[in-house]
Amino acid sequence: MDIRLNNLNKTIVNCKKCPRLVKFINKVSTIKRKQNINEIYWGKPVPGFGNLNSKLAIIGLAPAAHGGTRTGRAFTGDKSGDFLFKCLHEVEISNSPYSKNLNDNLKLKSTYITNILKCVPPEDKPLSNEISNCSNFFDEEILSLKKLRVIVTLGKVAFDNCIKLYKQKFGIKQKFIFKHGKTHLLPNGLIILSSYHPSPRNVNTKLISNKMMIDLFKKAKRLAKF
Numbered sequence: 001m002d003i004r005l006n007n008l009n010k011t012i013v014n015c016k017k018c019p020r021l022v023k024f025i026n027k028v029s030t031i032k033r034k035q036n037i038n039e040i041y042w043g044k045p046v047p048g049f050g051n052l053n054s055k056l057a058i059i060g061l062a063p064a065a066h067g068g069t070r071t072g073r074a075f076t077g078d079k080s081g082d083f084l085f086k087c088l089h090e091v092e093i094s095n096s097p098y099s100k101n102l103n104d105n106l107k108l109k110s111t112y113i114t115n116i117l118k119c120v121p122p123e124d125k126p127l128s129n130e131i132s133n134c135s136n137f138f139d140e141e142i143l144s145l146k147k148l149r150v151i152v153t154l155g156k157v158a159f160d161n162c163i164k165l166y167k168q169k170f171g172i173k174q175k176f177i178f179k180h181g182k183t184h185l186l187p188n189g190l191i192i193l194s195s196y197h198p199s200p201r202n203v204n205t206k207l208i209s210n211k212m213m214i215d216l217f218k219k220a221k222r223l224a225k226f
Contacts, residue, residue, distance in 0.1 A: 002052050050111060053110065056093070057111070059154065060080075074183075092109065139165065158197070166192075
């Protein structure tokens, strides 16, 4: 891993800027879920992971309470992650259809996965100052990916906040409309591809399906040219 990114990840893991989030992480990691009662939770902010030479970045909003917050890796150990990695494996982005823990030998092809917010917020609803506190981390991650061409945002909140960061960065005035599978071109040549979040609710209500997600990542690979 690049020294700069490695140092950034250490800073992320040790961050305690948001007292509300620190308190909630401690609560989740102490009380735990019944099925995970004997596990030691990661219980810290969750950095991104993947290939430093990535042409594709996949962005969620925040780690899950008993997913990333438990395992220490984004989209790992929860149902959203199970759905996501099944699709990533199908399009040969992931070497495995499962993402279980930090020691499962999972590898990604030209892809980096992270969240806008590095800590799980209560009720999955971050405050604006919490997102602001994390924005520098997200910026640094994206800047570290020198070959990045495409960003896939999972869910409207992740999309809105990703667009917000780039609007501030480039002084963009145009309006970006969230729609599943829609491409959005930024002034620096980056493409943002918006997607529904692969949450159990969205899957169960058929807002998103395996085919829709697989088609979206085939498009992402084509646009990113890998």
